[in-house]
Amino acid sequence: MTIHWCGTGLSSVPGLKRLIAEGQDVVVWNRTRSKAEEAVGDVTDAIRVFDPDALAGALAPEDVIVSMLPGDWHVPLAEMAFAAGAHFVSSSYILPEMRALDSAARAKGLRLVNEVGLDPGIDHLMAHHLVADYRAASAYDADNALSFISYCGGVPKIPNAFRYKFSWAPVGVLKALRSTSRSIRHFAELTVSKPWEALSRYDAPLDPPEAFEVYPNRDSLPFMEEYGFDPRWKVKNFVRGTLRLNGWADAWSGIFAEMDSASDARLQEIADQLLQENAYGPDEPDRVVLCVSLKAEADGAVVWHKSYVMDAWGDARGTAMARLVSIPVSLAVEAILSREIPAGVSAAPSDPRLVARWMGEVDRLAQHLTIVDHV
Numbered sequence: 001m002t003i004h005w006c007g008t009g010l011s012s013v014p015g016l017k018r019l020i021a022e023g024q025d026v027v028v029w030n031r032t033r034s035k036a037e038e039a040v041g042d043v044t045d046a047i048r049v050f051d052p053d054a055l056a057g058a059l060a061p062e063d064v065i066v067s068m069l070p071g072d073w074h075v076p077l078a079e080m081a082f083a084a085g086a087h088f089v090s091s092s093y094i095l096p097e098m099r100a101l102d103s104a105a106r107a108k109g110l111r112l113v114n115e116v117g118l119d120p121g122i123d124h125l126m127a128h129h130l131v132a133d134y135r136a137a138s139a140y141d142a143d144n145a146l147s148f149i150s151y152c153g154g155v156p157k158i159p160n161a162f163r164y165k166f167s168w169a170p171v172g173v174l175k176a177l178r179s180t181s182r183s184i185r186h187f188a189e190l191t192v193s194k195p196w197e198a199l200s201r202y203d204a205p206l207d208p209p210e211a212f213e214v215y216p217n218r219d220s221l222p223f224m225e226e227y228g229f230d231p232r233w234k235v236k237n238f239v240r241g242t243l244r245l246n247g248w249a250d251a252w253s254g255i256f257a258e259m260d261s262a263s264d265a266r267l268q269e270i271a272d273q274l275l276q277e278n279a280y281g282p283d284e285p286d287r288v289v290l291c292v293s294l295k296a297e298a299d300g301a302v303v304w305h306k307s308y309v310m311d312a313w314g315d316a317r318g319t320a321m322a323r324l325v326s327i328p329v330s331l332a333v334e335a336i337l338s339r340e341i342p343a344g345v346s347a348a349p350s351d352p353r354l355v356a357r358w359m360g361e362v363d364r365l366a367q368h369l370t371i372v373d374h375v
Contacts, residue, residue, distance in 0.1 A: 007068030015326025061085035091117025115347035153243030170271035
């Protein structure tokens with residue numbers, strides 16, 4: 001079985017190198033051969049220029065395609081894997097076209113695994129753990145009012161005037177800001193077309209505590225089912241969102257003003273300029289903060305409240321973002337090869353054994369990872 005790893009961009013290399021170091025049969029496909037050689041040429045010479053026809057011709061049943069390419073490649077590569085009787089992994093959100101492959105993949109025993117990076121990915125693992133922990137608690141009651149929050153952000157370890165530096169494709173950052181979000185606030189659905197207009201403050205339970213700007217991201221509502229929320233539960237708040245340094249909204253105000261009318265070409269121009277002005281320097285550390293919390297209340301009193309808190313930054317092993325996105329992807333590949341993930345289209349696993357094992361790996365990747373019991 002061969003792993004066909006497509007893409008060696010900013011968030012790809014640690015997980016790729018991990019699989020190679022473990023002796024897996026890995027072929028690296030990249031649109032620019034020289035960039036792939038620069039990234040992993042010290043550990044492998046199995047590097048090919050990415051070409052869909054060449055990749056399709058190289059596939060064999062039970063192989064695995066890993067897509068670390070831009071999002072519009074995920075579904076075509078998953079369909080290619082399906083046609084060849086191979087499996088598929090990406091760190092990105094499950095698109096409707098990907099979801100549509102579920103029943104056919106189940107019938108053929110193929111695994112199309114997505115949402116196994118940082119966010120989405122590690123945040124899912126934390127949520128599954130907290131929900132299972134709450135269900136097993138003495139404070140559990142189906143009549144409790146529940147509040148769930150999940151905030152994640154990649155931010156500069158050394159703050160700059162722009163309050164942000166790019167650790168993944170800038171155009172992807174900008175396009176995410178154009179996505180309408182849905183969440184639940186005070187028992188009611190909240191829909192926001194401009195995320196920055198729903199900006200609020202979040203006091204992260206770090207040591208010492210630290211305040212961030214946060215905003216809702218994409219559509220949070222389907223994740224209630226994904227995380228095992230009982231439809232009978234009373235959900236007071238449920239939001240998955242993005243975390244930024246204080247002062248971010250002010251620093252980005254000029255960009256927000258252009259977002260509504262900017263064409264894709266103009267968006268790319270903005271992205272290129274922002275990357276030039278706000279890229280990480282050599283050996284400059286990035287930082288990732290992820291907080292996932294579940295709180296239960298009865299008659300207005302908090303009866304159960306726990307939070308996962310992760311703080312990680314770049315070090316001699318490379319950037320925090322690259323480690324925390326690509327290592328979980330490599331774990332998903334291994335879980336496919338060992339048949340620990342069921343057939344079909346799926347996101348990060350809820351199986352307690354896999355959650356515990358993967359979070360053990362995450363603990364080694366982050367400088368700070370803990371569960372805070374607020375009660």
